[in-house]
Amino acid sequence: MTLESSLAQEAALLTQRLCELDRLHHPVWVFDLDNARILWCNESSLQVWQSDSKEELLSREMEADMSVSVSKRLNQYKADFSRDESARFTEFWTMYPNGEPVTVNVVFSSYRLSPDRLCMFCEGVADNATCAETLRRSEALLHTSVHISLYSCAGAPLYRNPASRSAVSCSTSLLQDHFMDKDLVRQLEDPALDEIQAITSVNSVNGVVWHDITARRCRDAVSGEAAWIISEVDVSKLKATEEHAQFLAEHDTLTKLPNRNYVSIYFQQQIDKVLMEGKSGALIFIDLDNFKTVNDSLGHDAGDQLLVEVADRLRSLERSQYSIARLGGDEFLMLIKPIEGEQHLESIMQKIIQVVSVPITLLGREVQVTPSIGVAMFPNTGTQIHELMRHADLAMYKAKETGKNDFAYFSKELGDAAELRMNLVSELRLALKSNQFETYFQPRVDVSSNIVVGAEALVRWNHPTKGLVQPGDFIALCEQSGLISELGKNVFRDAIVAQRDWAAQGHDIRISVNLSPLQFGEEYLVDDLLDILEEHQGNPKKIELEITESVLLGHDQCTIDKLHRLVACGFEIAIDDFGTGYSNLAYLHRYPISCLKIDRSFIGSMDSASPIIELIVSMAKLFDLYVVAEGVETREQLEMLRKLYCQEYQGYLFSKPTDFNSFTALLTRRYSIAA
Numbered sequence: 005m006t007l008e009s010s011l012a013q014e015a016a017l018l019t020q021r022l023c024e025l026d027r028l029h030h031p032v033w034v035f036d037l038d039n040a041r042i043l044w045c046n047e048s049s050l051q052v053w054q055s056d057s058k059e060e061l062l063s064r065e066m067e068a069d070m071s072v073s074v075s076k077r078l079n080q081y082k083a084d085f086s087r088d089e090s091a092r093f094t095e096f097w098t099m100y101p102n103g104e105p106v107t108v109n110v111v112f113s114s115y116r117l118s119p120d121r122l123c124m125f126c127e128g129v130a131d132n133a134t135c136a137e138t139l140r141r142s143e144a145l146l147h148t149s150v151h152i153s154l155y156s157c158a159g160a161p162l163y164r165n166p167a168s169r170s171a172v173s174c175s176t177s178l179l180q181d182h183f184m185d186k187d188l189v190r191q192l193e194d195p196a197l198d199e200i201q202a203i204t205s206v207n208s209v210n211g212v213v214w215h216d217i218t219a220r221r222c223r224d225a226v227s228g229e230a231a232w233i234i235s236e237v238d239v240s241k242l243k244a245t246e247e248h249a250q251f252l253a254e255h256d257t258l259t260k261l262p263n264r265n266y267v268s269i270y271f272q273q274q275i276d277k278v279l280m281e282g283k284s285g286a287l288i289f290i291d292l293d294n295f296k297t298v299n300d301s302l303g304h305d306a307g308d309q310l311l312v313e314v315a316d317r318l319r320s321l322e323r324s325q326y327s328i329a330r331l332g333g334d335e336f337l338m339l340i341k342p343i344e345g346e347q348h349l350e351s352i353m354q355k356i357i358q359v360v361s362v363p364i365t366l367l368g369r370e371v372q373v374t375p376s377i378g379v380a381m382f383p384n385t386g387t388q389i390h391e392l393m394r395h396a397d398l399a400m401y402k403a404k405e406t407g408k409n410d411f412a413y414f415s416k417e418l419g420d421a422a423e424l425r426m427n428l429v430s431e432l433r434l435a436l437k438s439n440q441f442e443t444y445f446q447p448r449v450d451v452s453s454n455i456v457v458g459a460e461a462l463v464r465w466n467h468p469t470k471g472l473v474q475p476g477d478f479i480a481l482c483e484q485s486g487l488i489s490e491l492g493k494n495v496f497r498d499a500i501v502a503q504r505d506w507a508a509q510g511h512d513i514r515i516s517v518n519l520s521p522l523q524f525g526e527e528y529l530v531d532d533l534l535d536i537l538e539e540h541q542g543n544p545k546k547i548e549l550e551i552t553e554s555v556l557l558g559h560d561q562c563t564i565d566k567l568h569r570l571v572a573c574g575f576e577i578a579i580d581d582f583g584t585g586y587s588n589l590a591y592l593h594r595y596p597i598s599c600l601k602i603d604r605s606f607i608g609s610m611d612s613a614s615p616i617i618e619l620i621v622s623m624a625k626l627f628d629l630y631v632v633a634e635g636v637e638t639r640e641q642l643e644m645l646r647k648l649y650c651q652e653y654q655g656y657l658f659s660k661p662t663d664f665n666s667f668t669a670l671l672t673r674r675y676s677i678a679a
């Protein structure tokens with residue numbers, strides 16, 4: 005049977021059933037929701053629908069010029085009726101039969117034609133009395149995507165607009181079942197509250213979703229009783245984006261482990277929980293030994309791959325009482341909450357060492373990294389996450405100092421030492437600002453003639469309360485804190501100025517300046533030194549730069565380039581404390597070096613060390629280097645050096661390091677003696 009003929013049959017059936025309704029004064033019609041057509045209508049409907057005949061009206065295919073929102077609403081009605089066939093609604097409908105708006109207040113309900121055909125029975129009252137404002141308002145309510153609903157104070161639904169009906173799984177469901185947050189439900193039951201705003205989870209046809217809701221207390225216009233008018237907007241997408249953004253903010257993108265932000269908030273919460281239970285725990289700081297070497301030699305991609313692998317291995321140790329995070333670089337944290345005794349903790353650390361140390365293949369090469377681990381226990385060494393992180397970090401450095409691939413516990417002594425160091429660093433910073441450093445000079449003397457041929461610039465700290473502080477007490481700290489760069493340049497400047505002044509007085513001697521290995525890490529070291537040289541009109545040929553063997557050992561091309569540039573500018577390079585490091589004479593010819601300074605430990609034990617000194621002197625001759633002996637304190641030592649053909653010496657025998665004025669006096673006196 006064709007659609008047309010089956011519709012005609014249904015229309016005939018309806019005409020039979022509903023013929024009495026033709027007499028009604030107000031319009032009544034049956035709407036076919038499946039085919040968007042009018043199946044039956046009474047005479048009065050013709051006026052509303054602006055039609056000449058029932059035949060014409062029944063033949064209209066309304067789907068053709070139906071707006072999306074109207075078609076959505078029709079679908080909604082269908083869904084409403086199939087859920088609850090007894091449902092009845094009243095709405096203002098504005099129809100456009102011939103393009104002209106006709107507003108009808110319609111009461112509509114379901115009408116079952118046959119077991120599988122559900123239509124809509126509509127009764128209308130043309131409402132000319134309703135003002136335009138009201139019409140538009142009610143239209144807006146029908147079309148808006150905002151869910152609007154009215155509930156009695158007991159929670160029973162009194163009205164839902166189509167958007168609201170489309171979202172609830174049952175149009176009669178109570179307010180208490182709609183909202184999942186029981187606190188919110190309690191607030192809605194609180195007579196003292198008039199307005200509530202929240203972003204909350206609600207039950208919907210699509211499961212649990214997030215709605216931004218505003219609930220306002222009002223009166224039901226029909227019963228006059230107190231009610232809640234609630235507007236809701238679905239913000240699930242926004243919420244998901246927000247959650248993703250939150251995840252990104254709290255996790256490391258490379259390893260997907262929680263990051264520092266996460267640690268600050270959630271590790272603290274977990275620590276608090278352990279403490280509330282009267283238990284104790286530990287924060288473990290894990291740093292990879294020699295990670296920088298892997299990064300530098302195999303590249304950053306390989307370094308990243310290594311970090312991901314280590315993160316996975318640490319994750320494999322994760323249990324409910326551990327949490328793992330990455331702080332950045334090659335630093336990881338593990339929170340143990342709670343610990344079941346020291347043995348338990350040590351077994352965890354052994355496991356960390358074991359899993360991290362398993363070799364990993366990077367770019368076809370097998371690489372092994374080991375961890376250095378620092379442990380801070382709580383509550384006995386602190387209760388705040390940042391304090392515990394600092395403590396575990398200090399303990400980790402202790403582990404590194406004692407030989408890497410090991411663990412160390414934070415102790416009070418470790419904390420005190422660190423605090424002392426921190427205080428000293430701020431004192432040093434202040435000392436630099438207020439010129440408390442002074443450059444001293446120690447003569448370098450020709451062994452055969454005993455004439456001063458040079459000087460070494462050695463820094464001193466005129467401490468406001470401690471008096472003169474020796475470099476052994478602060479150079480290492482200046483290196484650790486980055487202050488060495490500025491300090492080193494100040495000494496270099498003083499050396500240039502002194503050399504220039506003494507040269508002007510007729511003593512054109514060579515001055516040597518110590519350069520820290522850390523200064524070679526500075527990109528602009530050479531440029532900075534040349535700027536100072538130019539500013540103070542120094543003579544580079546009379547300036548020698550003392551470096552330690554460790555500077556050469558890295559075979560770092562940047563360092564070698566810097567050395568060559570310095571030599572090209574006229575500076576000479578000396579190796580300081582020679583003999584205490586790698587001492588491989590064979591590599592010396594590869595670098596632009598002109599002088600070796602034999603460490604004073606050899607001079608102090610001259611009897612046993614003389615063969616070594618002899619060897620150094622003869623090798624140096626081979627490479628055309630001159631040799632300076634450091635720390636000469638006795639005439640015997642000097643005599644021995646003369647026999648070994650060592651060219652220069654430096655030591656207390658001749659003079660301790662002295663300030664500029666004393667050295668000037670010494671220069672004049674010695675020269676006048678020599679002359």
Ligand code: C2E
Pocket residue numbers: 446461462463474475476479492495518519520550580581604634635636637654655656657661
């Ligand atoms: P260094 O460069 O090897 O300097 C020689 C050190 O030996 C000086 O110690 C000097 O006072 C000491 N000395 C010289 N003759 C004798 C002697 O006969 N007997 C004994 N026992 N010692 C002698 P000082 O001035 O305490 O400096 C220690 C170290 O601090 C220096 O060793 C150097 O490595 C470092 N230093 C000093 N000034 C600077 C600086 O301006 N920059 C850098 N980077 N390091 C510096």
Ligand code: MG
Pocket residue numbers: 460518550580
């Ligand atoms: Mg030196």
Ligand code: MG
Pocket residue numbers: 580581601603604634
């Ligand atoms: Mg030395």
